[in-house]
Amino acid sequence: MARPRKFDEQQVLDTARERFWSGGYAATRMEDIAEATGLGKGSLYGAFGGKRELFHRVFDEYCGSVVDAVSRQLRGNDADAYARLSAHVYAMAAATAADTAHRGCLLAKGAAELAEHDETVAKRARAAIEALQALLEGEIAACQRNGDIAADADPGELAALVLAVLRGIEALGKAGASEETLTDIARTALAVLPRPAH
Amino acid sequence: MARPRKFDEQQVLDTARERFWSGGYAATRMEDIAEATGLGKGSLYGAFGGKRELFHRVFDEYCGSVVDAVSRQLRGNDADAYARLSAHVYAMAAATAADTAHRGCLLAKGAAELAEHDETVAKRARAAIEALQALLEGEIAACQRNGDIAADADPGELAALVLAVLRGIEALGKAGASEETLTDIARTALAVLPRPAH
DNA sequence: CTAATTCTTGACTGGTTCGTCCATAACGCT
DNA sequence: AGCGTTATGGACGAACCAGTCAAGAATTAG
Numbered sequence: 227m228a229r230p231r232k233f234d235e236q237q238v239l240d241t242a243r244e245r246f247w248s249g250g251y252a253a254t255r256m257e258d259i260a261e262a263t264g265l266g267k268g269s270l271y272g273a274f275g276g277k278r279e280l281f282h283r284v285f286d287e288y289c290g291s292v293v294d295a296v297s298r299q300l301r302g303n304d305a306d307a308y309a310r311l312s313a314h315v316y317a318m319a320a321a322t323a324a325d326t327a328h329r330g331c332l333l334a335k336g337a338a339e340l341a342e343h344d345e346t347v348a349k350r351a352r353a354a355i356e357a358l359q360a361l362l363e364g365e366i367a368a369c370q371r372n373g374d375i376a377a378d379a380d381p382g383e384l385a386a387l388v389l390a391v392l393r394g395i396e397a398l399g400k401a402g403a404s405e406e407t408l409t410d411i412a413r414t415a416l417a418v419l420p421r422p423a424h
Numbered sequence: 425m426a427r428p429r430k431f432d433e434q435q436v437l438d439t440a441r442e443r444f445w446s447g448g449y450a451a452t453r454m455e456d457i458a459e460a461t462g463l464g465k466g467s468l469y470g471a472f473g474g475k476r477e478l479f480h481r482v483f484d485e486y487c488g489s490v491v492d493a494v495s496r497q498l499r500g501n502d503a504d505a506y507a508r509l510s511a512h513v514y515a516m517a518a519a520t521a522a523d524t525a526h527r528g529c530l531l532a533k534g535a536a537e538l539a540e541h542d543e544t545v546a547k548r549a550r551a552a553i554e555a556l557q558a559l560l561e562g563e564i565a566a567c568q569r570n571g572d573i574a575a576d577a578d579p580g581e582l583a584a585l586v587l588a589v590l591r592g593i594e595a596l597g598k599a600g601a602s603e604e605t606l607t608d609i610a611r612t613a614l615a616v617l618p619r620p621a622h
Numbered sequence: 623c624t625a626a627t628t629c630t631t632g633a634c635t636g637g638t639t640c641g642t643c644c645a646t647a648a649c650g651c652t
Numbered sequence: 653a654g655c656g657t658t659a660t661g662g663a664c665g666a667a668c669c670a671g672t673c674a675a676g677a678a679t680t681a682g
Binding site: 426428429463464467470 | 626628
Binding site: 227228229230232255256257267268271276277 | 639640641649650
């Protein structure tokens with residue numbers, strides 16, 4: 227009954243994500259996003275409300291997609307749990323090293339820039355971190371069931387440690403650490419996880 | 425022979441650091457800093473050149489002070505090396521948890537916002553990280569000499585792991601992790617470091 | 623005291639940016 | 653086809669902000 231949109235909302239969100247990710251929130255102009263998407267500013271504001279709301283949408287979606295991706299990587303039977311965990315840690319090192327532009331992770335970047343003054347961003351970041359922790363905890367418990375990690379260790383504590391290492395890899399990557407260093411960290415972290423006594 | 429400055433340069437740098445730290449680079453206005461210091465904008469520009477240069481001075485100084493502080497914390501004889509290392513890791517967890525405003529570390533925040541597009545910031549962050557890594561490596565080597573850490577482990581690799589955990593604690597703190605979680609991470613990280621075989 | 627030099631103050635400029643507004647376009651229902 | 657409704661696009665307004673400038677103030681050498 228009314229004029230339909232000419233643009234795909236998801237595509238606009240993707241483009242906006244790229245801009246916010248590269249430039250940060252404050253340094254990205256709405257007009258950049260308008261030009262990059264070919265939209266007029268009126269459409270942009272009409273569809274998303276404003277810069278802050280648009281960022282919230284982007285950030286929300288990004289956090290969700292990160293958790294989803296990890297969730298998919300860590301899904302499977304107990305027998306392969308350790309292999310999946312190992313692959314996940316190495317993948318983080320590789321992905322961080324491959325990010326030669328050092329833009330890092332939008333979750334970390336957005337939280338660093340805005341969490342202090344934006345409760346919405348802070349909440350969303352916290353939720354994502356908690357979800358990641360829970361996923362890792364489940365994975366470590368699976369490793370324990372399969373005898374790949376010492377059964378007497380607290381899976382929650384080990385998960386928190388692994389999560390810290392993963393976030394640390396990301397942070398060091400942004401500061402310019404070499405691929406070798408990052409891979410070393412991944413290997414060492416896996417190596418120090420307590421194995422069951424024979 | 426000329427009119428002397430009425431302000432203390434160091435005090436202005438301290439105030440500027442607070443502002444940049446709270447608000448980030450882009451969101452901090454030069455006029456904020458001028459008002460907070462009581463200076464006129466002309467004096468500010470006359471003394472420091474411009475916003476970017478002022479931030480570089482602040483960032484440089486901050487990185488130096490972080491490395492200095494860690495260096496002081498880790499200085500001492502081999503017998504106390506493990507105790508110092510342990511105290512350092514716990515101190516990071518406690519300090520991060522105490523930072524209820526979640527402003528985190530200016531090194532991480534500045535690098536996240538600017539390293540991608542500002543080579544000076546990127547270089548300085550990299551140098552600071554490398555210095556921290558070297559300090560930790562020396563400390564771990566001392567622990568090994570004293571028999572507190574397995575002698576066959578690579579001190580560089582363990583140092584990189586510890587550094588990743590420390591940066592990870594900082595990142596998780598910014599995302600809202602509880603003090604308990606952060607302390608758990610510190611304890612677990614220390615617990616998994618390889619001890620010498622008896 | 624005068625001159626030379628550097629510092630201070632705050633008004634001003636030029637450019638930038640968020641967000642709004644409006645005339646117009648596109649669509650479906652009747 | 654006509655109408656109501658929603659999307660479009662770009663011009664516009666108002667605020668903001670980095671950096672400049674000029675007039676005056678403080679200090680010391682001579």
